[in-house]
Amino acid sequence: LELRGWTKRSGLLPGEGEPTDGAEPFEDNTTRQLNLLFSWTPLDRVTASLNLPVKSTSIDEVEDGEIQTISTLNFSDLTLATSVVLWRNRKILPQTWIEGRAFLKMPSGPSQVETHGVLDPHVQPGTGSWDFGFGLAGTHNVSWGRWYSSAVYRVNTLGALEYQYGDVFLWNAALLVPLGHAAGIPGLARLTPGLELNFRWAAKDVYQGETYENSGGSILYVTPSLRYRLPWFRRDRGPTLRAAGQIPVTQRWLNGFQDEGAVWI
Numbered sequence: 001l002e003l004r005g006w007t008k009r010s011g012l013l014p015g016e017g018e019p020t021d022g023a024e025p026f027e028d029n030t031t032r033q034l035n036l037l038f039s040w041t042p043l044d045r046v047t048a049s050l051n052l053p054v055k056s057t058s059i060d061e062v063e064d065g066e067i068q069t070i071s072t073l074n075f076s077d078l079t080l081a082t083s084v085v086l087w088r089n090r091k092i093l094p095q096t097w098i099e100g101r102a103f104l105k106m107p108s109g110p111s112q113v114e115t116h117g118v119l120d121p122h123v124q125p126g127t128g129s130w131d132f133g134f135g136l137a138g139t140h141n142v143s144w145g146r147w148y149s150s151a152v153y154r155v156n157t158l159g160a161l162e163y164q165y166g167d168v169f170l171w172n173a174a175l176l177v178p179l180g181h182a183a184g185i186p187g188l189a190r191l192t193p194g195l196e197l198n199f200r201w202a203a204k205d206v207y208q209g210e211t212y213e214n215s216g217g218s219i220l221y222v223t224p225s226l227r228y229r230l231p232w233f234r235r236d237r238g239p240t241l242r243a244a245g246q247i248p249v250t251q252r253w254l255n256g257f258q259d260e261g262a263v264w265i
Contacts, residue, residue: 011214111160128160166203214256
């Protein structure tokens with residue numbers, strides 16, 4: 001069960017507003033998403049997963065000093081995914097392995113919700129599109145921690161309200177260090193800090209046949225995290241709590257007028 005939230009400021013969609021007195025109209029987007037994740041491993045090397053998200057989005061459109069707020073709360077689009085272990089250095093307790101991954105996002109969430117007489121694609125719980133992706137991931141365990149990296153390309157198709165999100169490339173690299181094991185201090189056994197680099201490139205969106213200039217581009221996040229294994233359970237079998245924050249390194253690689261805030265998880 002994962003809860004994440006983020007904010008973003010960007011220019012309005014094509015045809016929604018024009019600069020006045022040198023002031024560019026913009027929208028502030030605040031999103032919260034609760035992901036319920038299920039996974040199943042029917043075969044030794046194969047894992048299937050399902051993500052059922054609930055999404056809350058609120059947008060403040062600011063133009064000529066006036067603010068119009070629109071918001072929605074509903075189930076978002078289901079995603080089915082699979083990962084297959086392509087190679088591992090040994091069958092039992094492998095130290096290093098490589099996975100192939102693929103996913104399909106289905107248009108199952110509402111995608112044409114009207115709020116205050118407005119149909120805005122950015123506030124919709126779902127996109128109304130069939131999207132898919134594929135990639136690779138690798139893990140390497142050492143005596144004091146774990147290295148992880150993945151790369152995924154996502155293809156987004158035309159969705160509801162004639163809106164198409166741009167294709168996306170994601171690259172992640174992470175290091176996890178179980179403190180108790182690495183430091184040899186049993187009292188720290190429940191804590192696992194981590195540090196990640198998350199890179200995203202996205203093509204520009206298209207709205208009603210017109211390119212949305214304030215979309216797409218590249219951004220790099222630095223993501224510290226801390227995982228705590230809960231007591232009251234059998235050793236190494238208890239559930240964990242994890243907190244993380246994706247912090248943007250720079251906004252300069254984004255197209256047009258965009259300002260992305262940190263993502264909390």
